Amino acid sequence: MRGLLNKTAIVTGGAQGLGKAIVQRLSEEGCRVWLVDLQEGGHETAYEISQATGYPVMFQQLDISKEEEISHFITNLTATGEQLDILVNNAAAFIFKGVDATPKEWEAILRVNVIGTSTMTRYCTPLLKKSEHASIINLSSVSGFVGQSSFATYNATKFAIRGLTKCWAIDLSPFGIRVNTVCPGYIWTEAFENSCAQLGISVEDEDRRVSQMHILGRQGKPEEVASAVAFLASDDASFITGEDLMVDGGYLAK
Ligand SMILES: NC(=O)c1ccc[n+]([C@@H]2O[C@H](COP(=O)([O-])OP(=O)(O)OC[C@H]3O[C@@H](n4cnc5c(N)ncnc54)[C@H](O)[C@@H]3O)[C@@H](O)[C@H]2O)c1
Structure with missing residues (x-):
């Protein structure tokens, strides 16, 4: 894709799942990538991807719900130029x-998905303005468009992400910063397999059930989400901002 070579990217939650595929794809496109994650294992992931692509992938262990950790990371990045x-x-x-969510549960999810995302964006904006x-x-997610039973806490944050995108697209347009959302359907990740194990249900049965929700008749793959992210980051998407890009195998088309 045009314009990704030698760009520098930060990907939060890059140690596994979709984030790992995004780090991999941006690195394959020739970006320098900072893999940011809570998990120490992100270090190994960063090393493996860098070895495979030949481009630098750096790891920063950080909790996006902790402002001081973000501030420290970005201050160091800025100081090193x-x-x-x-x-x-x-x-x-x-x-x-669902309706039974406690204030503590609301605080826990909002702190990461909405406030953490916003705090990362706040601290990264001065550097992005220079690009x-x-x-x-x-x-x-598709969960940012529709209701799902007992998903109120999660879906509220995914609706919020779309709202943040549209507001930030307006606020940051004078600086040439484009802001977009990628909205996956169900994607087969380790998290999917783990949740089946936790619920004591068969991965095959759950995959069959979930696949039927998508008109393409299957779950998506992390690489399919990563290519949408790479497209939006590239110069091929230079006139796209404030947009929601569905990567949902037609989940919402029904
Ligand atoms: N997997 C799906 O089917 C699916 C579908 C639609 C949308 N999404 C969205 O895609 C994104 C990634 O989902 P996934 O399935 O890969 O999840 P995942 O749980 O597999 O990975 C999330 C990563 O984020 C990291 N993380 C969590 N909290 C953090 C924090 N406070 N600070 C730093 N890192 C933190 C975790 O350690 C983990 O590595 C999420 O925003 C999710 O809402 C996923």
Whole structure:
């Protein structure tokens, strides 16, 4: 894709799942990538991807719900003269509760998915303003468009991500920073397999059930989300901002 070579990107939640595929794809396109994650294992992921692609992938262990950790990271980046062209706000907490959600549960999910995403964006914006082709990509979901039973806590945050995208697209347009949302349907990740194990249900049965929700008749793959992110970050998407890009196998088309 045009214009990604030698860009610098930050991808939050890059240690596994969709974030890992996004780090991999941006690195394959020739970006320098900062993989940011809570998990120490992100270090190994960063090393493996860098070895495979030949481009630098750096790891920063950080909790996006802790402002002081973000501030410390970005202050160091700025002090070393690091450029920043792409921010991918992918990290999320998964708390699935309906009307019974407690204030504590609401605080826990909002702190990561809405406030954490906003704080990362706030601290990265001064660096992004210095780039000539800057782009922010936020991960929402089909859950940011429709209601799902007992998903109120999660879906509220994914609706919020779409709202943030549209407001930031307006606010940051004078600086040439494009802001878009990628909205996946169900994507087969380790998290899907783990949740089946936790619920004691068969992965095959659950895959069959979930696949029927998509008109393409299957779950998506992390690489299919990563290519949408790479497209939005690239110069091929230079006139796209404030947009929701569905990567949902037609989930919402029904
Ligand atoms: N997997 C899907 O089917 C699917 C579908 C639609 C949208 N999404 C969205 O895609 C994104 C990634 O989902 P996933 O399935 O890959 O999730 P995942 O749980 O597999 O990975 C999330 C990563 O984020 C990290 N993380 C969580 N909280 C963090 C914090 N406070 N600070 C830093 N890192 C943190 C985790 O350690 C993990 O590595 C999320 O925003 C999710 O809402 C996923």
